[in-house]
Amino acid sequence: MTPFFRKFRVLFSTQFALMTEYRAEIVIWMLSGTLSLVMMLVWMGQAAAAPGGQIRGFSAGDFASYFLATWFVGQLLVVWVAWELDFEVRQGTLSPKLLRPMDPMWGHYSGHVAEKIVRFPIMLVLVSLFAWLAGARFSLDWRVYLAVLGLVMLGFTVRFLWEYSLGLLAFWTESSTSFQEVVWLVYAALGGLFAPLAFYPQWVQDIAVWTPFPYMLGLPAGLIAGKATLEQAGQGALVLIGWLAVFVVVRLWVWRVGLKKYGAVGA
Amino acid sequence: MTSPPPNVAVQVRDLRKSYTVHEKDPGFVGSVRSFFNRKSHEVEAVKGVSFDLAPGEVVGFLGPNGAGKTTTLKMLSGLLHPTGGTARVAGFEPRKRETPFLKQITLVMGQKQQLIWDLPALDSFLVNQAIYEIPEAQYQATMREFTDVLGLEGILKKQVRKLSLGERMKCELAAALLHRPRVLFLDEPTIGLDVNMQESVRAFVRDYNQRFDATVILTSHYMADVTALARRILVIDAGRLVFDGDLASLAEQSSGGKTVRLQLRQPISLAELSRYGNDAKVDGLSAELSVPRSEVSARAARLLADLDVADLTVEDPPIEAVMAELFGSSAPIKQREHEHVAG
Numbered sequence: 001m002t003p004f005f006r007k008f009r010v011l012f013s014t015q016f017a018l019m020t021e022y023r024a025e026i027v028i029w030m031l032s033g034t035l036s037l038v039m040m041l042v043w044m045g046q047a048a049a050a051p052g053g054q055i056r057g058f059s060a061g062d063f064a065s066y067f068l069a070t071w072f073v074g075q076l077l078v079v080w081v082a083w084e085l086d087f088e089v090r091q092g093t094l095s096p097k098l099l100r101p102m103d104p105m106w107g108h109y110s111g112h113v114a115e116k117i118v119r120f121p122i123m124l125v126l127v128s129l130f131a132w133l134a135g136a137r138f139s140l141d142w143r144v145y146l147a148v149l150g151l152v153m154l155g156f157t158v159r160f161l162w163e164y165s166l167g168l169l170a171f172w173t174e175s176s177t178s179f180q181e182v183v184w185l186v187y188a189a190l191g192g193l194f195a196p197l198a199f200y201p202q203w204v205q206d207i208a209v210w211t212p213f214p215y216m217l218g219l220p221a222g223l224i225a226g227k228a229t230l231e232q233a234g235q236g237a238l239v240l241i242g243w244l245a246v247f248v249v250v251r252l253w254v255w256r257v258g259l260k261k262y263g264a265v266g267a
Numbered sequence: 268m269t270s271p272p273p274n275v276a277v278q279v280r281d282l283r284k285s286y287t288v289h290e291k292d293p294g295f296v297g298s299v300r301s302f303f304n305r306k307s308h309e310v311e312a313v314k315g316v317s318f319d320l321a322p323g324e325v326v327g328f329l330g331p332n333g334a335g336k337t338t339t340l341k342m343l344s345g346l347l348h349p350t351g352g353t354a355r356v357a358g359f360e361p362r363k364r365e366t367p368f369l370k371q372i373t374l375v376m377g378q379k380q381q382l383i384w385d386l387p388a389l390d391s392f393l394v395n396q397a398i399y400e401i402p403e404a405q406y407q408a409t410m411r412e413f414t415d416v417l418g419l420e421g422i423l424k425k426q427v428r429k430l431s432l433g434e435r436m437k438c439e440l441a442a443a444l445l446h447r448p449r450v451l452f453l454d455e456p457t458i459g460l461d462v463n464m465q466e467s468v469r470a471f472v473r474d475y476n477q478r479f480d481a482t483v484i485l486t487s488h489y490m491a492d493v494t495a496l497a498r499r500i501l502v503i504d505a506g507r508l509v510f511d512g513d514l515a516s517l518a519e520q521s522s523g524g525k526t527v528r529l530q531l532r533q534p535i536s537l538a539e540l541s542r543y544g545n546d547a548k549v550d551g552l553s554a555e556l557s558v559p560r561s562e563v564s565a566r567a568a569r570l571l572a573d574l575d576v577a578d579l580t581v582e583d584p585p586i587e588a589v590m591a592e593l594f595g596s597s598a599p600i601k602q603r604e605h606e607h608v609a610g
């Protein structure tokens with residue numbers, strides 16, 4: 001095992017222990033992220049009232065499958081690092097972490113991954129329950145779930161890096177979280193949280209395909225709901241790898257420049 | 268900047284740090300004005316500080332609040348980038364935050380913590396063991412020593428948030444020194460602790476300094492910390508170093524006199540004692556008074572000749588009194604030559 005992975009393993013174990021301490025809070029937090037479920041009910045109602053019981057090829061059951069899948073994938077893409085960094089920079093609690101010979105990013109990253117593992121079993125129970133209630137049906141092809149796993153891992157890391165870069169804006173601004181909220185809106189819209197991307201005007205779709213959002217959220221959800229193909233998953237993964245490279249560089253640049261601005265607030 | 272000689276652990280030359288500070292008047296009108304016309308000004312927190320520290324040296328870094336002590340320590344530990352001047356610590360430029368540098372230093376801030384709040388301290392120690400790449404045998408040996416000296420037995424497996432302030436500070440110290448750093452920056456390490464706990468922390472720092480020949484810079488508002496640990500004192504005021512010397516020399520900067528304490532065999536009136544010096548106090552057969560430095564010998568001789576004295580001691584004024592007097596004046600008092608450490 002290389003020294004880096006040895007360090008990451010210990011960080012991960014510690015963060016996992018920490019997240020199990022917060023398990024009740026995690027469940028409550030999950031239940032608060034119900035936008036997908038609300039959208040599911042809205043679109044199911046629209047489909048039921050539409051002539052032929054369908055809107056652009058989506059029946060009420062298809063909408064249930066798609067939006068439950070976006071809820072499931074969205075839970076795995078939850079990132080809160082911008083809030084943590086905003087607090088750490090402004091309160092000066094970043095200082096003890098900067099004294100250690102390891103980039104503080106890895107502590108946050110391992111914490112997020114650990115939280116996903118604590119969250120996952122509860123997600124499975126809830127999504128099964130919601131699927132039974134709403135009559136959703138999911139793909140039975142195991143290759144789909146491998147592709148979803150790959151897209152989610154890439155998508156989560158891309159989102160983590162852009163949120164990290166946004167959080168680091170606290171080096172310059174009074175509150176970096178306002179930027180994060182604007183970006184969340186774009187992520188939700190182009191990712192397909194409000195409606196499948198195919199429902200948007202063509203010019204919006206033309207813009208969206210250049211962003212990472214549809215490939216990290218809408219595409220894996222479409223795969224689970226049987227509305228996307230494995231070929232599309234491969235193309236999406238390539239786009240996400242490109243964005244990953246971009247955000248690795250952006251995060252590093254903002255970090256290096258921002259540290260020079262750090263005021264190490266407080267005592 | 269050329270590399271410092273090998274017998275210099277910390278070399279600081281003309282170190283400066285300025286901040287931009289935004290200003291806003293209070294209230295609604297102030298907020299509206301600030302929204303359209305934000306005012307700011309530059310504050311020079313550190314204005315050209317220079318000194319050298321030898322390996323193993325323990326230095327008290329004193330000054331009033333806002334004098335620039337913590338800012339200087341943060342620049343020396345790599346947290347802040349200096350606006351000007353240079354610093355080398357253990358042979359490295361702190362602002363680069365290179366891994367070998369970070370493995371040789373630590374900064375303990377009495378008001379900040381590195382321990383994970385909701386987990387036992389032992390978890391934080393394991394994280395530090397991994398991050399600093401401390402070999403298992405060394406980790407176990409250090410933990411045994413620290414547990415013994417700091418009395419950590421029984422508290423390592425408790426959640427940090429359930430520890431008392433004193434217990435937490437002991438764990439913070441252990442976490443900060445687990446990798447056996449060679450240069451320690453201690454910023455108010457005993458703040459808020461009771462007298463016994465303060466003494467434990469002092470004893471631990473003294474022991475660590477002697478065992479590992481570590482260089483220590485200590486800031487504290489408790490003069491007992493400084494007098495117990497440091498022989499050399501740096502005094503910073505309004506961003507400038509105003510004194511660099513030993514404790515005795517610092518006392519000599521005081522314009523006040525020395526304190527003469529007497530144990531008498533016969534009682535004496537306050538009026539009679541006052542003839543020999545200022546600020547006379549009498550409490551039964553114990554008495555004390557202040558005499559000018561230049562006349563200590565003559566006055567002591569007179570006291571011994573005139574009174575029935577069982578014991579007489581001459582002391583410098585308390586360091587607190589000297590510091591209070593120093594900080595009332597912003598004029599530089601004494602600047603020690605840098606060469607004395609290197610030479």
